[in-house]
Amino acid sequence: MPGLTQMTPGMKKALLLAASHAAVLLFGFGLGIYLLPILTAPQGPSSANVQAIAQAAPYTGTLRRDLRGSDLLHWGEGTVSVGQQNITLVGKLSPGPDYKLYLVPEFVEDEAQFLKLKSQSLRVGEIKTFKNFVVPVPAGVDLMRYNTVLVWCETFSEFISAARYR
Numbered sequence: 561m562p563g564l565t566q567m568t569p570g571m572k573k574a575l576l577l578a579a580s581h582a583a584v585l586l587f588g589f590g591l592g593i594y595l596l597p598i599l600t601a602p603q604g605p606s607s608a609n610v611q612a613i614a615q616a617a618p619y620t621g622t623l624r625r626d627l628r629g630s631d632l633l634h635w636g637e638g639t640v641s642v643g644q645q646n647i648t649l650v651g652k653l654s655p656g657p658d659y660k661l662y663l664v665p666e667f668v669e670d671e672a673q674f675l676k677l678k679s680q681s682l683r684v685g686e687i688k689t690f691k692n693f694v695v696p697v698p699a700g701v702d703l704m705r706y707n708t709v710l711v712w713c714e715t716f717s718e719f720i721s722a723a724r725y726r
Contacts, residue, residue, distance in 0.1 A: 604689035610648045613694055617643030621709060621723030623651060629670030629719030636721030638692075640709050644701070647684060647709060649693045658715040659687040661695050663706035664722070671719045674710060687711060 567575070614620075623636035630636070638651010647661060663682045668674045674681070682705075685695040697703075703726075711720035 604692040605694055607650050607692060610650050610692045610694060613646055614639075614641035614643075614648045614650065616645070617641035617648065619643070619703070619725040621725035623649065623653075623711070623721040623723045625721070627669040627719075627721060629668075629673075630721055634713070634718050634720050636711050640723045640725060642703060642709060642725045643697070644703065645697055647695045647697060651692070653687065653690045653693075653711060653720060655690050656713050656716075656718070656720070658713055659720065660712050660714050661685055661687055661693075662710040662712055663701070663703070664708040664710050665706050667708045667724045668710065668722055669719075671717060674712065674719055674722075675717075681710070682706065 619642040621640045621642070623638050623640055624630075625635040625637050634654055634656070636649075636651065636653045638649050640651075641648045653659065661684045662674075662678075663684055664674065664677055665680050666677065668677060682701065684697060684701075687693050687695060707726050708722050708724050710722040712718070713720060
């Protein structure tokens with residue numbers, strides 16, 4: 561195969577076109593992974609509906625953007641209410657795929673801390689919306705075994721946010 565200096569102008573042009581097309585393809589694929597959850601997400605419940613459900617919850621906490629594991633693309637903010645029937649959020653989450661809600665036995669603020677406790681944590685359910693949510697709590701869950709609610713991206717093992725509720 562000839563070196564780069566021995567290539568004809570036509571070969572250089574073909575190589576440049578192939579490289580630029582590959583770069584655009586990779587960029588489009590990444591953009592699609594980011595945008596698909598936003599485009600397919602159902603509309604979240606209204607703040608009034610979530611607040612009405614949250615009134616029955618004995619515990620509250622705050623999701624914050626400034627946790628060690630949160631960043632520009634992975635964050636949550638708002639008020640989480642934890643009750644025997646539902647866990648609710650009045651607030652927002654960064655868009656992303658495959659979000660799961662966990663109850664964790666101690667407060668964590670990044671991936672490494674959560675992965676150490678994941679086997680002791682309880683996956684409550686899926687989060688399908690990025691503005692407000694209501695996730696039913698399975699029957700028989702002892703809320704006193706845990707003190708933190710955590711939002712986790714299962715597909716990419718990414719910490720989104722957490723809130724201590726007691």
